[in-house]
Amino acid sequence: MSDYVLDLSGIRKTYRGGVEALKGIDLQVPRGCIYGLLGPNGAGKSTMIKILTTLIRKSGGDGTMLGKPIGDRRTLQKVGLLPEHAQFPDYLTGRQVIEFTAGLQDVAASEVQKRTDTLLELVDMTEAEGRKMKGYSKGMKQRIGIAQALVNDPEIVFLDEPTDGVDPAGRRDFRLLMKRLREEGRTIFINTHILSELEPIVDRVAIVSHGELLGEGVLDDLRSRKPDYHVEYEGALSPTTQASMESGGLIVSSGLITMSTSKAEDVQPVIDQLRSEGLVVSRVERKTQSLEELFMGFVDQSNVAVPPPIPGAPIQPSFLPPS
Amino acid sequence: MKPYLTILLDSFRMLKARAIFWVTLGISLFVALIYLSIGFDEKGMSFFFGLSHFESDNFRAGTSASETLYVAIFTKLIAEYWLSWIAVLLGLISCAAIFPDALKEGAAGMILTKKLSRIQVFLAKFVGSLLFVTIQVVIFVAIVFVAMRWRLGSWNPSVFWCVPLILLVFTYLYSFMMLIAVKTKSVMTALILTLVLWFVSSIVGVIEGQLYEGIQMTEMMDESRRVVDQQAQAAQVQVIPNGEEVPMEEDRDPEVVEEFPATESERSTSSSTLKLWHKRMVAVYAVFPKTGRTMEVADRLLVINGKKGIAKGSFSVIMMRLAFEGDEGDDEYLEVSEKSADRHSTGYAIGTSLIFALVMLVLAAWIFCRKEI
The missing domain is CATH 3.30.70 (Alpha-Beta Plaits)
Known part of the structure; x- marks a missing residue:
């Protein structure tokens, strides 16, 4: 069995109309780390998570998640997800949303209430658990979103822009929660463009831009480059x-x-x-570079326009001075 | 099993949370109450729990005519109009958003990324949608069931046939709506196109029925004419449709000949044209869901006066038959209407409609399973 919870090779995605969202991504995510997938808007981060969680199909490449091929339904039972712009049924209460996910993930009935109680406490939503989702603030919805992503006791958790709309206190709580989950041996895969949120907690990062992986590795190593x-x-x-x-x-x-x-x-x-x-x-x-400097360095490099070759001109090796 | 039940429970919660669920239920109860308010006594009929009274010798308590009428009010007015049109329409409106909502980016991630495969989610959502109509219709029919016991003095469990029949009608239309909904993710588009389908299929059904009745009437008139002609031939005279007797062929008025297809070949041409168009309409109608015909199956299944299937034709036909009781055989219209009601078998009406629904469901499921979100 692979040591990696995620082992991807040459993952490609071309949308209808020819837009290449991912251009062959190789990625290995070790078990028990907080992994940050960074990139500007439209870089392909959400596309990656959607492929891994079967919302869309890959156009090419191979990969495994928790040792099984991507798309394996039983594997998804060990996966937690907070999607980007998550829309929870507004007629449900916070507690019901967590119980709903528990039901979908086939969590044993005897476990559901205990886990729901624990998670509500963990995300500090016990007091508001009986209110309908439509009455929650964005930050409260995100807290419930994180709780429901954990209700099936997942081995890997995908969080797509998890602190979007969350207040500073909530962000601090979020960081503490992520650390705690890592201590429990879970792998947290965070997709974000709010770098300051990630910097204090992330172990490894991958930087994606225009569908390409620009850099990947342990954060400290990358910063030391x-x-x-x-x-x-x-x-x-x-x-x-x-x-x-x-x-x-x-x-x-x-x-x-x-x-x-x-x-x-x-x-x-x-x-x-x-x-x-x-x-x-x-x-x-x-x-050393801050995560933001590192990120911008990679992104700026990728944005440097390479002039197209002049049709008919001889190809010149790059180390030779221009003639 | 638990994930299925979770989706079913969620569907129920969603419908319960919508105002239209309660509005529909409220109107259903109101209609059922109106039905309950109709009664019979020794002198005739009463409405609104006795507020209004109508004296009649035919429609008194304990007569078979009153039982037929009471059941016919249910099958021909309430089931045929309220249940099979308005309640189904409200059901479609209520359930129109279920699939487009499930395919919204942020919501899809909540359900489609879990243990259940997409086809399982699709089926669970479909069954969940049927819950809406089932709950509404069962409550309504249960009140009607009690009303019949109260007003007619005996239990009539055959009224519960309306529940599966309404569900079938809803399924035909909802399967098409699901296909449009998963294809376009648009609630309005799905709803409007479904209503268009419903309207067109109803119109095609009416035209096909009218052509059929036209053929029947022509054949009856043809037969009557043949008898009259035979009698006239024996008497060396010709009869024109107003009953006048004129001399034989050589002396006939050309205008009369032109206006009335008196000869057998002329009548045959007219009948053939009708039959040709009817054949074409039958072929067209075959591919459409037969919502009206499906509801008419209730006529064959409902028990009235201890017999099955005597409430054929429209409400007015039944009223005419009750009025002409003891004088039947005179009215050709009644005969044609009853024949028309029997022109398609139950198996044909439901079978072809179910094939339509199945094709729509398979296509919708295929798109749902392939949909990228």
Whole structure:
């Protein structure tokens, strides 16, 4: 059995009309992690979740979920889902919505009430459980949505934009809940474009844009790929040294030198130079990218337009200077 | 099994949450109450629990005519108009949104991503929709059942045949509505096209029935004419339709000959044309759901005066027959009307309609299962 709860290879989706929503996605999601699928609107994130939960069919590629081929109905019994823009029956109460999902997932009758009580408490909706969904705020609906996604004790939970419309307190609760679910050994697959929500809790991320996977991996590793060193100093740097540093690719501003490197030894000559000029080095810090910077870096790269080849022009190897 | 029951329970909750469910139930109860208010006594009939009285020798308590009339009011007025038109229409309106709602992006994720396969969800939703009509009709017919016991003095369980018949009528139309609904995801489109289908199928049925009655009338007149002609031939005179006797062929007025197809070949041509068009209409009608004909099956199944199936024809026909009791045989219209009511067998009317419904359901299920959300 695969170690991955999700093991996808070359997943493609082309909608009617020729729109390519996914262009061959390879993805492996390990068990028991919080996995973030990031991407701008229209990147293909929801399409991916829809394929995994059988709302749409893939056009190509293969994959397994919990060791079974995608689309296996019995596997879906071990899956929880909060769809994007979830619409719950407005004539049901919060409790009834959770019980409704429990019924659909064939949860044993003896378990339903206990689990529903626990989940209502978990999402802090016990007091409002008897009110109809139509009377709930967006945030309350999302809380019930998360609770119903967990009622079948799922091994993997898909949450599509889970904090959409949730207030700051709700978002904090959401993060705590995700951590708790991870501790219980569940895999949480979160699809969002609100990066700040994900950053404190996510283990691995995949960045998708225009249907392509731009980057994937452990968040810390990805952020470390393009680190900066910040050297803060007190005093005035001589114009000659400043010019020399700038010509070497360093960014010099008042009291701060920024170097794009991951190696500490590269920073030493700069510190030596500052000391030799009698300046005080007050702070040296290795800065990693925020999730947002990482995300924007990937997305910007993918958005760089590649000029189309001129018809009839000879193909030129990229390392040769243009003729 | 539990997931099925969950969807059924949800369908019931959804219908219960809609105002139209209660409005329909309220109107049903009102109509049933009106029926309950009709009674018979030694002098005649009473309406509105005795508020209004109508003296009649025929329609008194204990007479077979009053029993026929009371049952005919139910089958020919209430079942034929209220149950098979208005209640079905309200049922269609109530259930029109079930499939489009289930296919909405945010809602589909709640149901279609679970253990049940799409075909199972489809069937569960379909059965759930039938719940609406079943509940409404059962309540209504139960009141009628009690009313008959009260007013006629005996239980008549045959009225419960109306429940499956109404369900059949609803199924024919709802299956088509489901097909349009899953294809377009539009409540309005599904509802409007279903009403168009219903209207067209009813019109086709009426035209086919009129042509059939036309043929029957022509044949009867033809037969009468043949007898009269034979008698006239023996007497060396010719009879024109107003009963006048004129000399034989050589002296006939050309205008009279033109206006009345007096010769056998002329009459035969007219009858053949009718038969040809009737044949064509039968072929067209075969593919349509036969809502009216299905409800008429109730006439054959309902027991009146201890006998099955005597309430043929329309309400007015039954009233005429009751009025002409003891003088039957004079009225050709009654005979034609009864023949017309029997022109299609129960098996044909329900069988061809069920084939229609089945084709619609299979197509709708196929689209539902393939639908990308």
